[in-house]
Amino acid sequence: MKTVRRRYLALExxxxxxxxSSEFMNVVWGAVTKLYGEVGASQTGLSLIDYDQQxxxxxxxxxxxxxxxxxxSLASITQMSNKPAAVHVLTVSGTIKALKKKAKL
Amino acid sequence: xxxxxxDLHLHADPNNTEQASKLVRKAAKLGYRLVxxxxxxxxxxxxVTMRKVCEDHGVDLATRVDLEPRNPEELLRDLxxxxxxxxLVAVLCESKNVARQAAKDRRxxxxxxxxxxxxxxxxxxxxxxxxSNCLACLEIDLRPLLLLEGADRVxxxxxxxxxxxxxxxxxxxxxxxxxxxxxxxxxxxxxxxALSSLFGLTNGPAAEAVSTNPLAxxxxxxxxxxPNFVAPGIRIVRRGKDC
Numbered sequence: 001m002k003t004v005r006r007r008y009l010a011l012e013x014x015x016x017x018x019x020x021s022s023e024f025m026n027v028v029w030g031a032v033t034k035l036y037g038e039v040g041a042s043q044t045g046l047s048l049i050d051y052d053q054q055x056x057x058x059x060x061x062x063x064x065x066x067x068x069x070x071x072x073s074l075a076s077i078t079q080m081s082n083k084p085a086a087v088h089v090l091t092v093s094g095t096i097k098a099l100k101k102k103a104k105l
Numbered sequence: 106x107x108x109x110x111x112d113l114h115l116h117a118d119p120n121n122t123e124q125a126s127k128l129v130r131k132a133a134k135l136g137y138r139l140v141x142x143x144x145x146x147x148x149x150x151x152x153v154t155m156r157k158v159c160e161d162h163g164v165d166l167a168t169r170v171d172l173e174p175r176n177p178e179e180l181l182r183d184l185x186x187x188x189x190x191x192x193l194v195a196v197l198c199e200s201k202n203v204a205r206q207a208a209k210d211r212r213x214x215x216x217x218x219x220x221x222x223x224x225x226x227x228x229x230x231x232x233x234x235x236x237s238n239c240l241a242c243l244e245i246d247l248r249p250l251l252l253l254e255g256a257d258r259v260x261x262x263x264x265x266x267x268x269x270x271x272x273x274x275x276x277x278x279x280x281x282x283x284x285x286x287x288x289x290x291x292x293x294x295x296x297x298x299a300l301s302s303l304f305g306l307t308n309g310p311a312a313e314a315v316s317t318n319p320l321a322x323x324x325x326x327x328x329x330x331x332p333n334f335v336a337p338g339i340r341i342v343r344r345g346k347d348c
Binding site: 068075084086 | 135249252291292294299300308
């Protein structure tokens, strides 16, 4: 059986107001679906691992083949709750442990 | 991104120091080492102010002029007048005649086309052939890509994909810039590379479009503008009576 290789992304939410985790994921899914459609979005294997509303950081997991798709989708986010916002990728890693060490989360 | 990244089209308003400072600070935070800011043609004081703002944030400034001539004659006149005053000369090609003249003139660094008016994007094979024989680069701004939605964005992506393929066929260098005046629309160099994949630039060429290509233009032009420059490949090494 083929093992699924995964990538973990540490994200920084750049917005004036804090957004809830569900709202954040809705925006991310919306961006992926807008750019790549529902079939493309289903291939990303995107899921939220951790979200810190105070620090405005998040950790998401994606399939390693879909990394560029997710990066492009995250970069295309310009609004959250009708307010200007951006999502920046802090670092990418193969394990959560290494990711937290690299991103100093 | 390990390479030095550059954003050659940052719409910082030199009269509004606070906004300009905000944009430059954000550029530095996102990992850019060089920013290009368009100035009005008579703006020596503003250039000095902006250079200081950039120095404070540890970012190199490239002075840029955006020419918007109505006809080729006006373009030639503007080039004669402004080429030696700015490190970067970009031409916004509003008509086919201007686009052709700009592509074959070695004093033009950047070819820019109307962002949303797809009928006036004149970067076709003839334009690319002219540009490939000279030094002009094709500039792609990411701003409309971030702001447009639905059918307009689809049409923009289709146009950009066609232009990128044409530019690559004729080895015309491509540079990807932000073209923004709002710091929330600025993206990290790696994110620009990822967004470039949407219009057919693979990781290697996209990384060159944000680092190698813009830096090469600046290096070439700074050398030409230096007082020691004589001709390409010839420069004054030493002055004095014993020479």
